[in-house]
Amino acid sequence: MSSSGGGGAGQQFRYTQTPSKVLHLRNLPWECTEEELVELCKPFGRIVNTKSGVGANRNQAFVEFTDVNQAISMVSYFASSSEPAQIRGKTVYIQYSNRQEIINNKSPGETAGNVLLVTIEGVQASDVTIDVIHLVFSAFGFVHKIATFEKAAGFQALIQYTDAPTASAAREALDGRSIPRYLLPDHVVSCHLRISFSAHKDLNIKFQSHRSRDYTNPYLPVNSSAIDSTLQPAVGADGRRVEAEGNVLLASIENMQYAVSVDVLHTVFSAFGTVQKIAIFEKNGGTQALIQYPDASTATIAKEALEGHCIYDGGYCS
Structure with missing residues (x-):
């Protein structure tokens, strides 16, 4: 009796691997965002770390769950599902990683770039509007795009500037600071910004919405x-x-x-x-x-x- 699995499932998973709380995802769309990875994986458990843009073609990623049972549930679900895992219509191949945790080779976010990754601590996503984020970060230069999302680390935003020096100036001024109280609801006690650089160069914003904005394209449709x-x-x-x-x-x-x-x-x-x-x-x-x-x-x-x-x-x- 064969243990390789039949049809597409056999190609999508390796059953012989030792389970790990870190999953290895292949065949991702070009410039797949951290938000898209989280969206695919979060139904199965709490995600504590991701590493995207891996491999020669930058189409692979690692996702780390809180514990191994959450990773097993995701692998098991797609192994038995008639619908493959997909991001932007592309079939994503999932397998257990050989590693037991994601280790970033260099301090995350220390290489200066034009996109900032901002974690807004002490608030819920509904407490800070995208307009408030735009107002705060526009003080340092023209903000091209903003994308907000929720992750295990909390409420986060990607903010794209024209160049790295502008982003660096904003990070230097705002990292560790708080959004002014008058811009926040009364029930928010504290709201600290933790800022690093993102590996992204150009955010892919498809719609203007309460979660994402492209300030360079006034004709972009509203979702x-x-x-x-x-x-x-x-x-x-x-x-x-x-x-x-x-x-x-x-x-x-x-x-x-x-x-x-x-x-x-x-x-x-x-x-x-x-x-x-x-x-x-x-x-x-x-x-x-x-x-x-x-x-x-x-x-x-x-x-x-x-x-x-x-x-x-x-x-x-x-």
Whole structure:
């Protein structure tokens, strides 16, 4: 009786290896992020360390769980599953590592680069918004991109600057410091920043959302599933949108001959009052936006003034 396993599973796993709490992942997408590794592995247990970009093609990684049983559960799950482990549609091959822990050859994050890895200690992910992070780190230079995620180490963010000197200046000034209290909710007692350099050079941001931003691309689509719940219009029991007056407008933009960015909408809707939040997204093949005012009366005035009108002359973007 063969012990090699059948079909794709036999190629994906080596059953003869001694189990280890460190798993070796192969055939990863190019520049696979630490966040993507954690997303794949975290259903099986707590991850204490990762090491990505391993191998000549930088398409391998190591992931270390708290204990060996968590690693065994992940290997066992995908060994018996009809669906292989995947990241970005690529099949990922998983096996036990020969090592029992991940040891970084050099002090992690000491090689200066243009991307910072920031661990925000003492807070939950919901306590610190991406806008607050942007405000704090923009004091040292233009922030290109931000990606936030949760890991065993806590709430973390990757922050991309133009170059290593700018990132170094920000790290020098902020490492070990706290985010100002007035930018945080009242219940947060302390909030310390622990900052190192990331091996990343260019973050891969696919959507603007409450977890990630690309400040170099105003036309990047907004991930509608990630829109702040306070920006969601009310829905009645019949599933239809409730037309009761509220402080959030839902705008459908028709005849899109020109691109409409968040900045364009902010200019148009700010004429009637302070715009607190804007989210643009695609739905049913058309472009829509949610615009939030401080109160319903301001939103009502803007709705009555702008309904049916066009952003550009010639009937464009109505």
